[in-house]
Structures are given as structure tokens and as C-alpha cells.
Amino acid sequence: MDSKSPPWLLSRDESIGQKFEDVMNNNPLGAQVDQDAVLTAIGTSLGVTCAIFIAFLLLRPFNTIVYAPRLRYADEKHRPPPLDKSLFAWYKPVFKTNEDYYVERIGMDATIFLRFGRMCRNMFITLAVFGCAVIVPINIIYSIRQGKLTGSLTDQSLATFTLMTPQRMYGEALWAHVVMAYVFDFIVCGFLWWTYRAVHRLRRTYMESPEYQNSLHARTLLITDVKKNMRSDQGLVDITDSVKTTSEVPRTTIGRNVKDIPDLIEAHEEAVMELEAVLSKYLKNPAQLPAERPMCTPSKRDPEFTDKKQKVDAIDYLTARIQRLELKIKEARETVDSRDAMPFGFASYETLESAHTVAFAARSKHPEGTTIRLTPKPNDIVWKNLLLTPQQRRSRRFIMNIWITLLTVLYFIPNAGIAIFLSKLNNLALFWAAFQTEMAAHPKFWAAVQGILAPALTSLVYYFLPIIFRRLSIKAGDQSKSSREKHVLHQLYAFFVFNNLVVFSIFSAVFQIIMSALAARQGDASFFAVVKAIEPFQQLMGALCNVSTYWITWLVQRNLGAVIDLSQAVSLLWGSFSRKFLNPTPRELIQRTAPPPFDYTSYYNYFLFYSTVTLVFGLLQPITLVVTAFYFTLDSWMKKYLLMYVFTTKNESGGLFWRVLFNRMLFGAFLANVVTACLVATKGGTQQYMMAAAMAPLPFIILGFKIYCKRTYDHSMKYYTHGTSIAGTEAQTPIDKEARRRDRVATRFGHPALYQKLTVPMVHEKSKHLLAEVYRGRLDGEVGDNSAFGDVYSMKRMSKENPGKIATSATGPFEFVSENNMDYENFKDRSEFNSDQGSMYGDSTRPASPSTLWGDNGRGRSSSRGSTRDEPGVTYPAGYHQTPSNLREYSPSPSPEPGLRHMESNSTQHYQTRDDHDLLSSAAPMGHQTPSGYTPYNPDRDGERRHDYFRK
Numbered sequence: 001m002d003s004k005s006p007p008w009l010l011s012r013d014e015s016i017g018q019k020f021e022d023v024m025n026n027n028p029l030g031a032q033v034d035q036d037a038v039l040t041a042i043g044t045s046l047g048v049t050c051a052i053f054i055a056f057l058l059l060r061p062f063n064t065i066v067y068a069p070r071l072r073y074a075d076e077k078h079r080p081p082p083l084d085k086s087l088f089a090w091y092k093p094v095f096k097t098n099e100d101y102y103v104e105r106i107g108m109d110a111t112i113f114l115r116f117g118r119m120c121r122n123m124f125i126t127l128a129v130f131g132c133a134v135i136v137p138i139n140i141i142y143s144i145r146q147g148k149l150t151g152s153l154t155d156q157s158l159a160t161f162t163l164m165t166p167q168r169m170y171g172e173a174l175w176a177h178v179v180m181a182y183v184f185d186f187i188v189c190g191f192l193w194w195t196y197r198a199v200h201r202l203r204r205t206y207m208e209s210p211e212y213q214n215s216l217h218a219r220t221l222l223i224t225d226v227k228k229n230m231r232s233d234q235g236l237v238d239i240t241d242s243v244k245t246t247s248e249v250p251r252t253t254i255g256r257n258v259k260d261i262p263d264l265i266e267a268h269e270e271a272v273m274e275l276e277a278v279l280s281k282y283l284k285n286p287a288q289l290p291a292e293r294p295m296c297t298p299s300k301r302d303p304e305f306t307d308k309k310q311k312v313d314a315i316d317y318l319t320a321r322i323q324r325l326e327l328k329i330k331e332a333r334e335t336v337d338s339r340d341a342m343p344f345g346f347a348s349y350e351t352l353e354s355a356h357t358v359a360f361a362a363r364s365k366h367p368e369g370t371t372i373r374l375t376p377k378p379n380d381i382v383w384k385n386l387l388l389t390p391q392q393r394r395s396r397r398f399i400m401n402i403w404i405t406l407l408t409v410l411y412f413i414p415n416a417g418i419a420i421f422l423s424k425l426n427n428l429a430l431f432w433a434a435f436q437t438e439m440a441a442h443p444k445f446w447a448a449v450q451g452i453l454a455p456a457l458t459s460l461v462y463y464f465l466p467i468i469f470r471r472l473s474i475k476a477g478d479q480s481k482s483s484r485e486k487h488v489l490h491q492l493y494a495f496f497v498f499n500n501l502v503v504f505s506i507f508s509a510v511f512q513i514i515m516s517a518l519a520a521r522q523g524d525a526s527f528f529a530v531v532k533a534i535e536p537f538q539q540l541m542g543a544l545c546n547v548s549t550y551w552i553t554w555l556v557q558r559n560l561g562a563v564i565d566l567s568q569a570v571s572l573l574w575g576s577f578s579r580k581f582l583n584p585t586p587r588e589l590i591q592r593t594a595p596p597p598f599d600y601t602s603y604y605n606y607f608l609f610y611s612t613v614t615l616v617f618g619l620l621q622p623i624t625l626v627v628t629a630f631y632f633t634l635d636s637w638m639k640k641y642l643l644m645y646v647f648t649t650k651n652e653s654g655g656l657f658w659r660v661l662f663n664r665m666l667f668g669a670f671l672a673n674v675v676t677a678c679l680v681a682t683k684g685g686t687q688q689y690m691m692a693a694a695m696a697p698l699p700f701i702i703l704g705f706k707i708y709c710k711r712t713y714d715h716s717m718k719y720y721t722h723g724t725s726i727a728g729t730e731a732q733t734p735i736d737k738e739a740r741r742r743d744r745v746a747t748r749f750g751h752p753a754l755y756q757k758l759t760v761p762m763v764h765e766k767s768k769h770l771l772a773e774v775y776r777g778r779l780d781g782e783v784g785d786n787s788a789f790g791d792v793y794s795m796k797r798m799s800k801e802n803p804g805k806i807a808t809s810a811t812g813p814f815e816f817v818s819e820n821n822m823d824y825e826n827f828k829d830r831s832e833f834n835s836d837q838g839s840m841y842g843d844s845t846r847p848a849s850p851s852t853l854w855g856d857n858g859r860g861r862s863s864s865r866g867s868t869r870d871e872p873g874v875t876y877p878a879g880y881h882q883t884p885s886n887l888r889e890y891s892p893s894p895s896p897e898p899g900l901r902h903m904e905s906n907s908t909q910h911y912q913t914r915d916d917h918d919l920l921s922s923a924a925p926m927g928h929q930t931p932s933g934y935t936p937y938n939p940d941r942d943g944e945r946r947h948d949y950f951r952k
Contacts, residue, residue, distance in 0.1 A: 382478060501612065505543065
């Protein structure tokens with residue numbers, strides 16, 4: 001080959017196999033990183049980190065929507081300490097507030113997350129001290145001493161990072177690694193035990209709090225897999241009594257069939273969002289509308305259109321589809337049969353002790369084939385999975401595990417392709433002559449592509465990976481979002497450890513072993529002779545020592561990711577870009593001002609993966625301990641600010657992530673022991689078997705520690721037993737047992753599809769005057785003059801702008817939002833906006849309104865219609881036709897089918913709802929006016945939303 005030729009050009013007679021072998025022999029995954037590259041990476045990462053942090057200091061005081069949304073929107077109980085406009089106003093809240101102060105403000109999940117981060121910080125600082133004080137001197141001294149004896153010292157082997165590894169060591173010096181393996185395990189277990197005790201204390205305090213004590217879900221049991229002959233309220237009582245009889249009789253309700261209402265609501269939501277996007281783009285400039293109206297293709301789920309490729313007017317089609325879907329939802333809600341019971345139900349007790357006692361007794365039992373456990377919060381339940389049978393869940397879980405395994409195992413193929421070819425395009429040029437010419441002609445351009453393409457593809461995969469795993473978990477039958485997140489965390493951790501740690505670290509060594517075996521097998525050598533000649537364990541340990549330097553640079557770059565999270569760069573850049581170059585809808589603009597939900601699963605996975613990598617390489621390259629300790633030191637402070645002022649918890653689990661974290665940390669310690677055992681078994685010389693045998697007890701110590709913690713803490717962390725009462729002013733709120741006897745379990749735990757408010761399309765206020773021109777359909781929302789109920793006179797539509805006046809202009813089936821009102825503060829109490837805010841701002845709970853599908857006594861009518869005409873204090877407005885008492889059990893309008901009662905999902909009797917405080921005890925109920933026909937966008941069509949203690 002010509003000496004002036006580019007380095008990637010090879011002779012033309014070289015075969016594809018030889019080219020591939022040359023590529024692989026050059027360590028394609030970049031495992032070997034020279035010392036200068038490590039120092040450059042450290043300096044660059046720290047420099048960029050400082051620059052971004054300074055930008056955060058300058059931007060934070062002037063952009064509270066991005067850097068302190070919780071300070072603007074949280075209620076008094078959950079509001080963090082105030083911040084002024086000074087650059088370091090955040091210092092005191094971050095460094096001076098203790099756990100007891102912020103646990104009530106950010107919630108248990110956020111508190112456990114911060115405690116886990118502090119545990120990792122303190123643990124790795126301690127490990128770094130021992131590792132650098134003991135292992136680093138031993139590795140350097142014995143590597144130089146034994147290198148001189150063997151005459152193998154070279155400039156490369158004398159590099160600092162190489163000397164810090166045991167790559168050049170052998171013999172009795174490795175006893176230090178055996179001893180330090182025990183020290184490391186005891187340090188890890190010690191910090192885990194200390195944190196376990198703290199988490200246990202936090203959980204007990206949480207369960208003793210008035211918020212938890214007064215919540216309905218905390219004393220309610222979820223009963224699934226109920227057989228057909230037991231699907232009744234009394235059947236649920238019999239099931240709970242068969243487990244453990246208590247002094248209290250639970251109030252029970254069996255689940256009801258909601259038919260296809262959830263699918264209709266989902267289609268309705270999609271149509272609303274699509275219509276908003278179309279209107280936002282079309283009405284961007286009200287003074288000059290586009291010449292052509294927007295067009296779209298009909299939805300694939302729309303039975304009204306057979307030709308799905310047909311182009312239709314987008315505004316007219318989507319508005320009509322929304323109205324059709326609302327009519328279908330209304331009709332479906334009115335035809336739900338209360339006798340069509342489902343295989344799940346709820347049993348609520350008056351006291352926590354009774355509910356938790358039954359749940360504890362049933363934890364390993366299946367009375368009558370059912371499964372009994374404490375119920376999640378209603379907004380945490382995956383309702384469609386409650387219908388699955390045990391056989392369906394097992395089969396779905398089996399299929400999901402197959403998909404997860406295939407995705408985890410086979411991902412190494414594209415991962416290797418990205419690492420071999422996209423991160424080093426000259427390797428691709430070896431096999432593609434045309435690309436080789438192009439790369440030689442434009443080297444700078446392809447150098448830029450090489451620096452961007454591989455990280456971008458890898459980041460894209462990691463962005464969609466949690467989404468894929470979440471959908472697979474829902475398909476597998478997870479019954480709550482919290483359990484889904486724990487399963488996703490388990491799957492992500494397994495994926496990262498296998499692909500990014502195991503496969504990546506030993507890839508080049510495995511390839512060398514395979515190539516050496518194939519070359520040796522060309523002769524007459526036996527299998528054992530080939531294995532002995534290859535020395536596979538020496539190859540593996542050499543690869544791990546080489547790749548340890550790479551992990552230093554990788555962990556250093558994690559600091560950059562932490563400060564980018566603090567800067568909220570993505571939110572800032574995307575918000576500015578979308579406002580200027582895209583057409584965000586009013587709803588999207590409102591949602592951008594809301595506190596974003598914190599992705600606990602992804603961040604926990606990163607923490608666990610960083611910890612596992614560091615534990616595995618802690619004895620091979622102790623500098624990784626220092627880098628990781630520095631990362632957790634920075635990130636524990638940064639995440640504290642973000643959780644106090646920026647993020648909120650979407651689905652509060654009460655800190656139940658801890659067991660998953662505990663088990664993964666123990667697995668990381670076990671994996672580190674395996675690597676250390678391989679090290680001493682490979683390089684221990686004549687004492688290799690003694691060293692390996694000395695490490696044999698470590699897995700059993702870890703297992704025993706796990707069993708001890710489980711038996712000591714787990715039951716009391718999950719199940720409540722009455723503790724010591726708090727005296728003085730901090731005493732618990734007295735329990736109102738009479739109020740608890742009036743709990744409407746069916747109301748609170750009704751399927752949300754039966755009461756969920758339907759979303760109204762939002763349009764910018766500046767486009768209001770164009771509706772008559774843009775929208776060709778019905779604008780006034782009126783169908784006729786007669787009510788759907790014969791005993792109620794219809795009334796004229798009233799103006800919202802001028803109370804008491806008749807509406808003179810039509811607003812149509814839209815909601816108009818002015819520029820000044822596009823703030824989350826104005827919409828945080830609405831269900832479609834607070835669904836991501838969890839318990840911090842309120843849950844989407846079923847209102848205690850006249851839309852109740854069944855009363856307290858199981859009667860087939862709304863409990864709010866319980867008054868009789870002879871009741872004292874009841875008056876009716878003139879013209880109101882009183883229904884005879886013997887007919888009041890039924891709706892005066894005809895039922896869709898014989899035997900089915902007609903339910904009033906549109907009731908709006910604000911003064912006839914339950915009044916727990918007797919504020920309206922002397923007030924006369926008002927007459928009720930049902931909307932004329934069906935008004936799709938009547939703001940009161942689904943009943944008045946009400947918050948009560950259950951939202952906690």
C-alpha cells in the first residue's frame with residue numbers, strides 16, 4: 001500500500017473477512033482510551049458544566065415559568081420556600097431545608113428519590129476513600145515491581161490509568177482485592193441498611209399523617225378475579241369475611257361494565273386535539289386567512305366514512321365527528337346496566353386497621369379464587385386490566401417477557417453496528433467503495449456527521465425505550481400505573497446492564513476468543529488444547545481493564561447531563577422554537593406553563609446503572625469511584641432544586657419504589673463480586689483457588705442481608721398498625737366514623753369513563769369573530785325547544801358575559817381563551833389539565849353529584865333525587881310538574897330498552913348534592929332544568945366537579 005494513502009485504504013485483494021477481522025482487532029467499541037483523551041474529556045465536561053450552571057444563575061430570576069412553576073401554582077400546603085431575584089436565592093432552600101420540612105411539600109416519592117441520591121453520594125465517597133487509599137497504591141506498586149521482573153514495562157503500560165488497574169498484576173498481591181471486596185460489600189450493605197431504616201420511618205410517618213388517615217383509598221381493598229356467582233356487593237362481603245372477620249362490615253361495590261365508553265372517549269380526545277391543531281394553524285393570522293380551507297382524511301375508526309382516503313373539510317368533519325362521539329358517549333352512559341357485574345370490586349372499611357388487617361391476612365391467599373390487596377388511588381388504576389382473568393394475565397406476561405428478552409438480547413446487533421460503523425465512519429468506508437470516495441472528498445463534513453449521528457441515534461433509542469416498555473407492561477396486565485413503573489424500571493435496568501455494560505465491556509474480548517478458536521481449530525489440536533491456548537479468562541480480564549478507562553470518561557460526561565437537567569435547556573429552546581416557527585394550540589401553551597411530571601423510572605434507572613458500573617469497576621479502576629461520587633454530589637443538590645421548584649409527581653406511590661432500588665443495588669454488589677472473583681481466579685497464580693474460595697461466602701452474605709431486611713421492615717412499611725398517637729397541637733384529626741359510614745364507595749371508585757368530563761376544543765380569543773365564517777355547522781348549540789324530560793320546561797340560553805341576560809350571539813361548540821388567560825393557574829382545577837399533577841394539585845375523582853349511577857342503598861336512581869314532595873321545606877318553581885311518588889324511581893323519558901333505567905348523567909342540581917357541613921340545611925332545593933335536547937358543549941353537561949378528602 002502507498003504510504004501516502006489514507007489510513008482506511010486497504011489492498012484490493014484483501015477479503016471481506018480479513019477486513020472485518022482487521023476492524024475488530026482495532027478495538028472497534030473504543031474500549032481503549034488514552035490518558036490524554038481522558039484528561040481532555042474531564043476538562044471539557046467540567047468546563048461546559050460550569051458554563052451551563054452560570055447560565056442557569058443568570059436566567060433563573062427572570063423566568064419563573066420554567067425554573068419555578070411549582071412556586072407559582074402549588075397550594076399553600078405544597079408550596080416551596082419563596083425565592084427572590086438574587087443569583088443565589090436558591091442556596092438556602094437547597095442546602096438548609098431538611099427532610100422533615102420538604103416531605104410534605106414534594107411528597108413521599110420525591111423524598112425517597114432525594115434520599116436515595118444522598119445515599120449514593122455518601123456511599124461512593126466512602127468507597128472512593130478506601131479504594132484510592134488502598135487499591136490504587138497496591139495496583140501501582142505491584143504493577144511496576146512485577147513489570148520490572150518480567151521486563152514488560154513499556155510507555156503504554158507506564159501510563160497512569162493503566163498502572164491503576166490490576167492488568168499487570170498477578171500472585172499474592174491480589175489478596176488485597178479479596179479483602180477489599182468484603183469491605184466494599186459491608187459498606188454497601190451498611191448504607192442500604194441505614195437508608196432502609198430511614199425509609200421505614202418515613203413510610204410510618206406517612207401512614208400516620210392525617211392526609212393518609214382520612215383518605216378513602218387507604219382503607220379500601222381491591223378484589224379481583226371474582227367468580228360470577230360472587231359478583232355482588234354481598235358476595236364481596238362474604239369473600240372478605242372468609243379471610244378475616246372484623247368488627248366492621250365493609251361497604252362494598254362490584255365493578256360495572258362500561259362497554260365501549262373508554263374507547264369512545266379516547267377517540268373524542270383525539271378528534272378534539274386534531275381539531276385544535278387544525279384551527280390553530282388555519283386561524284394563525286385572523287386578518288388574512290389562507291385561501292384554501294384545511295383538508296384531512298377521515299379517521300380509520302370512523303364508521304361514517306367507508307373511503308378512508310377521501311379528502312374532506314377538516315374543520316367541518318372534525319367538529320361533526322366530535323358531536324357524534326359525544327352523542328354516542330351520552331347514549332352509552334345512559335344504557336350502562338347496573339346488573340352487568342364485572343370480575344372486580346372494592347370493599348371499604350371505617351378504619352385503616354381493619355382494612356390493612358384483612359389485606360395482610362390475604363397477602364398469600366386467594367379466597368374463592370380472588371386476589372385481595374390494598375387499592376391504589378383511582379387515578380392510578382389501569383381500569384381495563386381489571387377485567388383480565390389470571391390465565392389472560394399469565395399468557396400476556398409470558399408474551400411480554402419474550403418480547404423484552406428478544407429486544408434486550410438482540411439489541412446488541414444494532415448497538416454494535418452503531419459503535420463499529422457510525423461512530424467510526426472510516427470502518428464503513430472499508431466495505432463501501434462509493435462512500436470511501438465521498439468521505440475522502442469531504443472529510444470535514446463527514447467528521448461532523450460522525451460526531452452527531454451515533455449519539456443522536458443512541459439517544460433516540462433510549463428516549464423511546466421507556467415508552468415501549470410501558471406499553472408492553474400495560475399489555476401484560478399491570479393493574480396500576482405504579483406497578484407498571486416498577487416493572488419498567490426492572491426492564492430498563494436489565495436492558496442497560498446487559499447491552500451497555502456486559503456486551504459492551506467484553507465485546508472485543510469475545511471476538512478475539514472466537515477468532516483465536518477458529519484459527520486454532522484449523523490444525524489438529526483438541527478442544528481443551530485450544531481453550532488452554534486461548535486463555536479466555538485472561539482475554540476477558542484484559543478487556544475489562546482496558547474498558548475501565550472508557551467508563552471514566554463516560555461517567556464524567558454524566559455530570560454534563562445533570563447540569564443540562566438543571567438548566568431546563570430543552571424546555572427553553574423548544575418553547576421558543578415552537579412559538580416562533582410552529583402553531584401551538586391554546587391547550588399546548590397552557591400545558592407548557594404547568595409543572596412537568598418527574599420521570600422517576602428513567603432517573604432511577606440512570607442512578608442504578610451508574611452505581612452498578614462503578615461497583616463492577618471499583619476494584620479494577622478505583623478512579624471510577626471518585627468520578628461517581630462527584631456526580632452524585634452535584635446531582636443530589638440539583639435534583640433537590642428541581643423537585644422542590646420545577647417538577648411534580650404524577651402518580652404518587654407513597655415511596656414504594658424503594659424495594660426495587662434496594663434489590664438492584666444488591667445485584668450490583670453481587671455482580672462486582674463475580675468480576676473480582678474472575679480477577680483473582682485468573683491472576684492469582686498458585687493461590688487462585690484459595691482466593692476464589694475465600695470470596696464464596698459473599699453471595700450468601702448478600703442474600704442473608706436481603707432476607708433480614710425483608711422480614712424486619714417490609715410488612716410494617718406496607719401495612720398499617722396503630723402506632724403511638726402524637727400529642728399536643730400535632731395530634732391527628734379525630735375520625736368522623738359517622739361520615740365514613742356515609743362514604744359512597746361506588747361513587748368514589750366508579751369507572752372514570754362514566755363521569756369524566758369531555759374535552760372542549762379550545763380556540764384563541766382573537767379568532768372568535770371568524771367562527772361564523774369558518775364553522776359551517778350549528779353554532780348556537782340548540783337542537784329544539786323541548787327538553788328530553790317531559791316534566792321540565794326548557795329555558796333560554798343565558799349569556800356568560802352578561803349574567804341574567806339571554807345570549808344574543810352564538811359561541812358555538814368551542815371554548816375561547818385569551819392571550820392573558822393562557823396560564824396554568826387559570827386551569828389547574830380542571831381534570832384535563834391536572835391529570836399529570838397527581839396529588840399535588842388534585843386528582844380526577846368522581847364528583848359527588850346527581851350523576852351518581854347508583855345510590856347508597858343500591859337503588860336504581862340518583863341519590864340526589866331522594867326528596868319527596870311532602871318533605872318540609874321543599875318548594876318548586878311555578879310550572880314545575882311534580883312526578884307522582886310511585887313513579888319517582890324511574891325516569892319519565894322512555895328507556896332505550898325495557899328493564900333498563902334511564903340515568904341522568906347531565907344533572908346539575910347544585911343545591912341538592914351532599915352537604916357534609918350542613919351549610920345548606922335550611923335552603924330549599926331548586927327546580928331542575930334539563931338541557932333542551934343535547935347541547936354538546938354545555939359547560940355543566942357532566943355535573944359540577946367536586947374535590948373532597950378522597951383526592952389526597
